Amino acid sequence: MFKVFWSVLHRDLLLAVRRRTDVLTTLVFFVIVVSLFPLGVGTERAVLRVLGPGVAWVAALLSSMLALERLFAADYEDGTLEQLLLTDQPLVLLTLAKIAAHWLLTGLPLVLIAPLVGMQYHLTDSAITVMMMSLLLGTPVLSLIGAIGAALTLGLRGGGILLALLILPLYIPVLVYGAGAVTVGAVALGEARLYLTLLAAFLVAALALAPFACAAALRISIE
Amino acid sequence: MFKVFWSVLHRDLLLAVRRRTDVLTTLVFFVIVVSLFPLGVGTERAVLRVLGPGVAWVAALLSSMLALERLFAADYEDGTLEQLLLTDQPLVLLTLAKIAAHWLLTGLPLVLIAPLVGMQYHLTDSAITVMMMSLLLGTPVLSLIGAIGAALTLGLRGGGILLALLILPLYIPVLVYGAGAVTVGAVALGEARLYLTLLAAFLVAALALAPFACAAALRISIE
Amino acid sequence: MTKPWSRFAAPASFYPLTGRLIPVFWVLAAAFILIALYWGFFETPDQLGGSNAQKGYYRIIFIHVGAAWMSMWLYAMLVAWAAVGLVFKTRLSFMMANAIAPTGAIFTFLALWTGAIWGRPSWGTYWDWDPRLTSELILFFLYIGYIALHSAIDDNRRADRAASLLAIVGLVMVPVIFWSINCPDPNQCAALHQRSGLRKVDGNILFAMLTMTLGFWMYSFATTLMRVRSMILTREAETAWVQDLVRAPERG
């Protein structure tokens, strides 16, 4: 059982190591999007401070979503997904392994780079801490929900942008509470506790439900 | 000569008609991204008014870029690109036709929907006019420059995000002058003239150079 | 899926049944809407006084409220049919879900449109990021997502099931989304119902509004059923009963 989980996880990480750029690109995309705004909006500190949390979270949403497009697509195109569906292992587990690998490769790096964003937007230290925590709790939810969309749009032409259309609205709660936490957290860490608790609750719910939906979606899409 | 230009253009438009959603999705993606920001940043009118031009332009950048990913990819995967390269027609012309189709399908709709964004961000009427004009001049530049990136990343795994990395930095001048024009245009239409002239200059330069670079990139990528 | 009644019998008997129902719905829809229009324009006061002072433009209410309600009701019905389809694997329910979507999207758009127009004279702006407005916008995106996914997939069977799964996921997420928009600050969720829908309004206004909504309901039934009929025809083109049906007008 866990052997299978590990071997799929290991495979995906190994593939990422082979093409190191994939991990890097999500990260760099995030940084670029974040850096574009001051160019479009202007560089007044007061404005930037208000903008910071929202921009960082929208950028996280977008980069998570972009990376999701390839979550199952590569496996679908070369036929390995078909083979995964034909193993005698529970598909939910395989799906979860793939989502886990995806988060490790694209969500976790965002958490680690968050302080950089904080600096770019002149956020306070406590806001930066809250931002890291909210990303840590929120990005797995993005991966989990997004995986459903990725499975549904598998193999469709124009999949990337269709995926965006399907899942960005579903990301809204995470965005609202994630960005909300950071905004509130600018004053004091404690203020954000409620927000973070809510994000944690989302995470638990998503962990319990999303893999099943995703497995069902995969079965539908492979036909 | 023009027969070929038309027949490639016609083919791409026909393909878009077959999958009508493709056009729609770019547009809706733009609208969604624009609508996400107020949810993350807060809904104060004064803040939104400052944000508006930047957000609209960043969203235009992103949706143009996302759509670009499929510009050559589909043709590459099914081998039609190979066949295009083997015709006795000048490749530059074929490339230009594909870019033109792409802009008609993804750039032009953004121009038309711009007033909506203006309303969402409480922009003044003159700002909205300037926004439409700047998008009209700027989005073809995005398509032209982006096409080079799309050609270079052809067939690479994780191409979407790699593409973002390559071309978003190149988009910066357009972003700066596009968003700048709108910000300045909020006061009076005339103020934005200089910005718009610059955008027009970009467009002319891109039209003259980009198709060649793009054709060269295609030849490299197909090997 | 293998049960015969769910595969052929249902569409085959459903088709003629709807053929008889649709005209009834059309007539009812036209009647209700006309009555509502008449009542709305001629039997109601020219302006609202008092606390919610509104000039002539308040007449938008008759379509605005109906459209907004329909947009939500139709989404609920869509999800219900989708769920039935996934659980019982009946083709007709998928078709029903799919047929509701465009009408739902139209009403959502109308709620947004009429609301925006009303907002201009009333609030001085076409758009504001008020929770209710934002929710309606998100609902519009959800409709578009459903439609886009369905039409992006060529294989009807896959399209039905994929889009239905999306609708179910929506069912789980929609309350969360709406609640998060309504209550961006979890410390102060009391402000949830800042504008209660129907306060003391003139009975005539209420009558016109409700009649219009009823008309919209009838209209939705009619369009949905018509769309289902088209779908049945295209999807079951090979079956004997469709062929008979097609042959019938030729003979007659």
Added chain:
Amino acid sequence: MLQVAKLECRRGDRLLFCGLDFQIEAGTLLHVRGRNGSGKTTLLRILCGLFTQDDGEVRWKGESIRTLAEDFRRDLLYLGHLNGIKDDLTGVENLRLATTLDGDRVGRDALWAALRRIGLAGFEDLPTRMLSQGQKKRVALTRLILSRAPLWVLDEPFTALDLDAVNLLQELIATHVAAGGLAVLTTHQTVPLTSGQARHLDLGA
């Protein structure tokens, strides 16, 4: 063992087959024949449970494959048009993953030996991206050497292979069938194997 009852399938608006009935026992090779577009690939995918028929049932050891689900999949090995190997992994890595997922434990040496047997000596630890079409196909076929599944479903396994490889593959299938396995395959090429002791199923286009 494998039984197909009243199978019906339509794609687009064409009826591919209806009322298809057959049964194959252990030790049988079934060659599904038919013109281009007659529905061979579709039938094979239905047999694996990758595609859902419009009517009828596929049974394995007397039970529907839908209810058996994972128990059926344990007994099955399917190789389709797509090779099902990851371009960026080497042949050995691909095989290790495939065998782990099949629930087998195969040692490192066995993997190398299998790859060498299929004629990929010297290519074992190259990313399969760098292999030619036929070599990629060989990597996929190596699973046949290592598999212990009784039912093989092979969609045009001979394409892109050179003569040596075709012979080896025939031998593998023959051995599998002789040892009491079942194999269902399609191919347009005439190979001795299929003109020999095989049973045939003809799908009319």
Added chain:
Amino acid sequence: MLQVAKLECRRGDRLLFCGLDFQIEAGTLLHVRGRNGSGKTTLLRILCGLFTQDDGEVRWKGESIRTLAEDFRRDLLYLGHLNGIKDDLTGVENLRLATTLDGDRVGRDALWAALRRIGLAGFEDLPTRMLSQGQKKRVALTRLILSRAPLWVLDEPFTALDLDAVNLLQELIATHVAAGGLAVLTTHQTVPLTSGQARHLDLGA
């Protein structure tokens, strides 16, 4: 006509061939043979100018194909592993586009007739997405019926085709060669055509 001089090519760190010299005249069929991975596809792509050799030159009518560029491509028809047809367009639309780009004007009826000849009657105006593997391949091959290019380069054209289609294709190639055309092809299948009057080129793996 087509002349190859001192061609050398390496992929990865393997030398595929070096010092390859040959020349074929009008009215010749060249069958490139070799084991999987011996470099047939690579050679064919070099002949078309889609891949760049490490050394040596390919000449058409005495001039290097690099300098000829578009003039060479006008004389060339290449069909590779990929079919080069758009999934969302119908067979007719695909062909119309292909012929326009080749610079030919082919009427509507000729297109339909060609498709019917290749055995796709009834499928002419379906999106090719809905066709089986062999049917897709047939759509691509229809270009051979309509083409007037003297040089055909075909990479495994017989895969996925059923017997009827294989025979038709052989006939097409034979006619083309008899009429003074050139054809270079690879295939692992033994078909009468290639064992007949064809010249052979063996690439050692």
Added chain:
Amino acid sequence: MMTKMLEFISQGGYAGYVWSAYGMTMTLLFIETVGLRRGNRAILARLQRLLRLCNAGDKQ
């Protein structure tokens, strides 16, 4: 009569708002209805054509 009409049309000075809202509503509903009728007819016509072709094929 005329003035009453005009008065009605002007909607107390808010004609633009009221009529664009009602106009859009009625237009969309109308378009949907017409589109549906057309679609239905087109499908029936196509099926009939197919059937005729089929019959013609049988006779040959």
